Amino acid sequence: MKKLIFACAALLLLLNACKRDEYYRDGGLANPNFNGNMLQYLQAKKVPFDTIAQIVKLAGMESTFSNEDFTFFAPDDEVIKKTIGTIRTDGLNNFLFYAGKDTVKTLDQISPLIWRRYLQRYMFKGVNRLKDYQQIDFDVKSVYPGGLYYSFGGNISNIGVTYATANNIKYIGYRQLNLTYIPDPSKPNDNWYINKVASSDIKPTNGVVHTLAYNDTRGGAYFGFNESDFFSDVYFGGLASSNSSK
Template structure:
């Protein structure tokens, strides 16, 4: 009788282990599909993409995000909030205030051309999931370099997958997608802005979304990655009058 009980227990443990194993195959059992287009996905996820959805509209990219297939590395609202900032924080409004310029009160004061230009730094042709990108090891890039890609803004970024260490064995652990902005195409190995992805392979009816991890960004915690570019463009373009109703 005891042998029968032990046998049944062992079988249950084995079956339970098999079920758990399924979660480690091809991204697991979590359903990545969203029943709506990319813009509807951003609008539905008010935290953390409500402001990003507004910027899509301000940039005149509603049709693109609703109908076209592309890969979007989505920054979150905290990046926008930090970028605009206040006169007391290290953001755009601090820069404008101490430059003797009006500060930003509503997002529509910034030119649609600027919103479009910088939003497109996160947009890439094709529908690419984590499995479609090469391995990158930031410590030995000569061996595992990731891959170079042109964004829709025309800049070059490196996109690659890191393979974590598990049980002291390299590259057998979890995999994480990374988007790295390269500020100078003539020096593709210098001054990288590394952005890790928190959730990959989200699949609306068009394209694919990879959500960036705001709290795990090296140098790129500003909208468009390089804050000096964004601040300068806003400074020289000027601001439209704010809408008091907003």
């Protein structure tokens, strides 16, 4: 009888271990497949990607998001809301108002080239899932450094996976994918804009999507990570007339 109990216990442990390994390999237990292309995925998930899907169109990148294979770290609509802001809150409109410029009323007033430039900071060549990235430990980057990647726009980011502590043992817990924007390539270890991924390995018919967790901190709250870059480009590029007013 004891042998039977031990055998059953061993089988349960083995099954649990297999499930845990499957979780780590797939980046999550939920079905990651979406029956449609990447743009259709963003359009279908109106919360939180309705505005991001609109920006894809404003940037003239519908074909890229519908047909090409690449890795997209998707910011959510709250990032755009925070970036544009109002004249009373931190954001582009506050910056423009106090600079004596017209403020943004609709997103189509901003140049398609600017939308494209900053959208491309979230786009990377290849179809890379969580399992394809190196480990990173932000406390000991010399040991676990993650990896450096060029975005579609030529900007450099570090992408890596942190391994959590479980039962007081380092690196055996859940895995967290991170996208870190590096503003100055000549100083690749300075002034990092760290963004955690909320949900990884979403697989439409083209490419793969990792959704970024919104955080109201430096680098996470603004489109393109570094708000001064975006604000300056809009300031010097000027605003077009809104299509809604035509």
